[in-house]
Every structure is written in structure tokens, then in C-alpha cells.
Amino acid sequence: MLSNLKFLFAALLLTTALAVQAQVSVGARVGYQLNNVYTTEGLGAIAPNFLNIDEASFGLVTEIPIAGGFSFQPELGYSTKGFGLKEGFDADLLGVNLPVSARAETRVRYLEVPLLAKYKFGEDALQAYVAAGPTFSYANKGQIDTYANVLLEVELGSVPLNLDAINYERFDVGATIALGAQYDFGPVTTFVDARYYRGFSELYDIPLVNEKVRNKGYGFNVGVMVPVGQ
Secondary structure, three states: OHHHHHHHHHHHHHHHHOOOOEEEEEEEEEEEEEEEEEOHHHHHHHHHEEOOEEEEEEEEEEEEEEEEEEEEEEEEEEEEEEEEEEEEEEEEOEEEEEEEEEEEEEEEEEEEEEEEEEEEEOOOOOOEEEEEEEEEEEEEEEEEEEEEOOOEEEEEEEEEEOOOOOOOOOEEEEEEEEEEEEEEEEEEEEEEEEEEEEEEEOOOOOOOOOEEEEEEEEEEEEEEEEOOOO
16 A cells, blocks of 8 residues: 555656646646446346446646647546445335335545646637546545435435455556547636546455456536646
């Protein structure tokens, strides 16, 4: 785990070193994410359906020009990943058939560092772009939120997760792909994009079935950047 943290901080130091060598833009983004887990076909056949969870995400953005329309865009973000499970049945009350269900949502908070190669199209103030690259994430803490539904949904409470006790893999290596557009308002650049994330690390070994899950998700972001002089 210590070596993984050292790698994460090394990536941040490299980003800082590159930033001081070039004309860069810095800014921030906020987003809405839908997250779930990727499972094997074997696990999907025997497990209940894993549901998306939705959460906000936040990040700091740095854009470092390279050449032409290419740039390097490292980020430092905070996001929530996980999945939901839901089970239900019908209950007969005074001759009325009532649906009853329970839902649990696993939420794990991550500090993440996407290192994106970015290419912009267009010469005017409005430009489209694509970006892709590795993303290194570290799980800080987690919880399980529980809900019950009998006509109305009621929140039952949250249970903290001891990630070390369940042998949860805190360090997640994955990839991010983004498609977006940006507009220059003088010195201020605004942008919007849609992103897809896929984790490669095996996070947790599900008991009895010897299967592991990986993170996946997609989201939408808006943000602003301003140029910073050398």
C-alpha cells in the first residue's frame, strides 16, 4: 500500500514539474456521476443485479500545451464509486397487495489522479476535444447506506466500512475517456464533457463464489480554467 501511495504522489510531483515549464491553464470542475461495478459473466449469472449509484464529483484541472492541438491534462479529483443492491417482495395488507423492498448502496470515497492526453479541434473560441489516459485512485473510506420502501422510501442509516478488515484493494488503476467542448470567454475558458471510467484493479473477493469486481462508471462535468503566466 505504501508503494502505491508513493506512486500517486510521484505523479503529482511530475505534474507540478511540467506545469512550471510551460504556459498552462488551471481550473476546477464539478460533475455528476453514475457508478457501478463490472462483473464477470459467471458472477452476473448468480448474483442479483448491481444497480448504479449517483454522486457528485469534484476536481482541480491543469492543462499544459504540448504542440498543435495536443495538451496534457493532469487532474486531482475526489469522487465516490460503488454499487447498489435491491431486493423486494409483495405483502398482503387488508386485501391490498403492497410492494416491499430493501436497498443497500455501497459507497467508497476515492482520491483520484487522471493523467489525460487531450486533443482539441477547431481554431475559433469554440472547440471540441477528446481526452484519454490512465487514472490512479486511492480509496479513503467507505460506507453502506440502507433504505426500506413500503409505499414511501425511508432511509435506515449508514454503516461504515472497514476497508482493511475486508481486504478491499484501496489502490485502483484504470482508464478515463472524455469527449467535450470548451469556449473561451476572453481569459476564462468554460468546458463541459462526458466521461467513461473503467477500473482494472480487482477490488474485493466476494466470498463463496471466488469472484472479484472492478469499478466502472460515467459522468458529466462542467468547469472553468484560466491561464497562468510563467
